[in-house]
Amino acid sequence: MPIKVLPETLAAQIAAGEVVERPASVVKELLENALDAGATAIDIDIRDGGRRLVRVSDDGQGIPEAEVAIAFHRHSTSKLTSAADLDAIRTLGFRGEALAAIASVAHVILITRTSDEVAGTRLKVEGGRIVSREQVGAPQGTAVGVENLFYNVPARLKFLRTSDTEKRHISALVTRYAMAYPTVRFRLVQDGRVVFRSAGGGDLREVLAQVHGVDTLRHMLEVSGGDSELCVFGFVSAPSLSRANRNHITLFVNGRWVQDQGLAYAVIQAYHTMLMTGRYPVAVLMIEVPAHDVDVNVHPTKAEIRFRDKEAVFRLVQRSVRRTLVDSTPVKPIDREHAANRGTWATPAPQGGEPAPACLSLLSRLQAQLDLPGLRAGVSSADADQGSSLAGALLPALRVVGQVGASYVVAEGPSELVIIDQHAAHERILYEEFMAQRHTGVQTQSLLEPEPVELTPDRATLLEENLPALRNLGFAVEHFGGSTFMVRGVPAVLGTISPRLALEAVVDDMETGKQPLGDALEERIISRVCKTAAVKAGQVLTGDEMAAMIRRLERCETPHTCPHGRPTMVSLSASQMARQFGRD
């Protein structure tokens, strides 16, 4: 076939394919236009999952009559004038493609009026051609109705999912934008039914409650970090709430919803050892980056972005979320009502009543009491909520009451009964002590008598290759000849573990580790060795051993879960107990 230039309409349809993939893409583009126009209220009306109708109406600035037709031309926009503007984009749109793309593959009716016009304009566009134009009475703002999407693109129509799938995509999209713009009132109607509305009151918490439900909100913790240039704000789930996939991590950069694997991973990493494997947090985070430090012109759908300093953004997100988690609730936030009237336990409440911090962990509450003995009665709950300033201090020991089933340590806190899983707790202790030492060099405990350990030839080769890594981990191991190794020292943190067992466990991990010597391998070794070295369930402990364990646990950064994410302790508050006994 000879080469020829495609007809304009066909070219437009091909280009439209990049922007408009499905009904939800139409909703996204129209929403972005409404938001760019400064709307304070946006109505979204959907029929048949968007195949029959997508209509987005806003109360924004409107399009001046003289510009209405141009808006439908390809590459026509009011948001850019020169290439220099591309360097610092502050609007959601800028490519000038959406209206043209949508109009080339659907029937579009646009009604718009600016504040200084007396009459509105109604424009009808079909397959990219203007078919009618008239003056109409209209409120200020813009309404774009899109009917019969892909009526002229059978290839696309064929691939459209069921109307239920499309409905879900549209709901997910609208609720996301509602979270990013809490000051804007959103209303989503699907097939005549209001399925979502936000009040536009400006409080993200309120929108979160609407989107995720009040129950979920109770498990969400507020994140905020960074400076005036680069900052992050939003909510993440406490470790007590998790989901089976990462779809519940929602990220916005400068008000734009983005799908960025790297940033999502930063959030997940912040939960390191706090969630069981295969579980993911819920998060809604707004990241603000100076406009010239981010390139949004990567893809026609604008869902991908590039940062000038990706590392800095990653670090900020990871650290801010981590700090929130570490400073906050251990397992379950204490609900205000019960915290407020919680009874006295071992010691009578101080004069004036103790403040009732809503979301402080058991441990940070204990910290507060140790750290601020003089201020204790005067601490306002606002102060107390800033557990972060108290983190890192020594904690008062929980009083050991005894051991149950040779597996659990029962202890008494200032206002609760705490049951600790001795194995999980010891794992956590060993893990953190080991990790802390890793950066300063792990201490080696020399053995009085070196122990020879013989391995199978392939395991011996593997170990020989990795001996330097073992040294960093606090092992003193020499190749003795053949497949035999001489263990002269083990990491001091492991205490009295059998050297052979420890070495075998390490080699096991090297065998499964894909990247020997990598950080990941080290961590796996560590968590595995901890598992072998930690006291087991079924081991009877003396009172001193239990007290020592609890003291070490209190020094941990995240004492409430073991390195595999399981809880190390559960607690029963005095007020819960009082309720159980009918004293409340």
Ligand code: ADP
């Ligand atoms: P872009 O948003 O990239 O500029 P679009 O094709 O989406 O491109 O829109 C073209 C232009 O039409 C916009 O630049 C804007 O001036 C105008 N426009 C579109 N939708 C609206 C709206 N809801 N309110 C006001 N102006 C709008």
Ligand code: MG
């Ligand atoms: Mg646009």
